[in-house]
Amino acid sequence: MNIAFVILARTPGLKPIRNRLSRTTSKDFAEDFYLHSLEATADMAKEIARVNPDFKIYFALEEKEGLKASYWQGQEVLLQGDGGLGDKLDRLYKKLLKDHDAVFFMMPNTAQMAPNVLEFDLLNFLTSDYDYLLGKTDKGDFYLFGGSKPVSFTTWIDVPYNCAITFDELDRALSKSGTVLHISESFGILEKSDLQNFNHISSEELLDSQLKLRDLALNTTFQDRFM
Numbered sequence: 001m002n003i004a005f006v007i008l009a010r011t012p013g014l015k016p017i018r019n020r021l022s023r024t025t026s027k028d029f030a031e032d033f034y035l036h037s038l039e040a041t042a043d044m045a046k047e048i049a050r051v052n053p054d055f056k057i058y059f060a061l062e063e064k065e066g067l068k069a070s071y072w073q074g075q076e077v078l079l080q081g082d083g084g085l086g087d088k089l090d091r092l093y094k095k096l097l098k099d100h101d102a103v104f105f106m107m108p109n110t111a112q113m114a115p116n117v118l119e120f121d122l123l124n125f126l127t128s129d130y131d132y133l134l135g136k137t138d139k140g141d142f143y144l145f146g147g148s149k150p151v152s153f154t155t156w157i158d159v160p161y162n163c164a165i166t167f168d169e170l171d172r173a174l175s176k177s178g179t180v181l182h183i184s185e186s187f188g189i190l191e192k193s194d195l196q197n198f199n200h201i202s203s204e205e206l207l208d209s210q211l212k213l214r215d216l217a218l219n220t221t222f223q224d225r226f227m
Helices: 020-024 027-051 064-068 085-097 115-126 153-157 166-175 192-200 208-219
Strands: 003-009 055-061 077-079 102-106 132-136 142-147 180-182
Touching: 003 027, 003 085, 020 027, 020 192, 027 055, 027 115, 027 208, 055 064, 055 085, 064 077, 085 102, 085 142, 085 153, 102 115, 115 132, 115 142, 132 166, 142 166, 153 166, 166 180, 192 208
Parallel strands: 003 055, 003 102, 055 077, 132 180
Antiparallel strands: 102 142, 132 142
């Protein structure tokens, strides 16, 4: 088989982070956390590809200028392109499905999952009769999508992304075209309080880069902005 594993990313250092995590911690921490998350997600994918050579790893970048950034040297990079997330996923999926038997999209915000758990879910899907795969976060979003069958443009763009009903809406839309496999749930990191979720995961099966991410999440001291 020929499998595309795509990590949706932005190039570290090109643009400042402005999100809920940066507002509830600090911009520097949010940038550092994203960098560690991206590295850990990439390491997870590379570990799976190391023992499953059918997997090819791509990084789909938000910014055109990132395609030539030294950070990505030696990596396969793609441009997400214009539009909302639905437009980008539709564009990337159609392009990659032409040359691959299955395509996976992963967000770099669920890097705390053990690689053997992720590998089991991926291989279980690839050896099943399911058409699509979805992994849910505790926020109601999705962290992983997989598919071996075409997805219509309207399916992608009619979904409200980055909110509490994203997973359910995408699942409902995909189910109209095929069968959907639900895999292990994970947790998202949107704000400072979410960092404590790292206390609830075992460190035994994690990679070094994941352990560094866990340490960053649990052992960073933040200044009280209201003192």
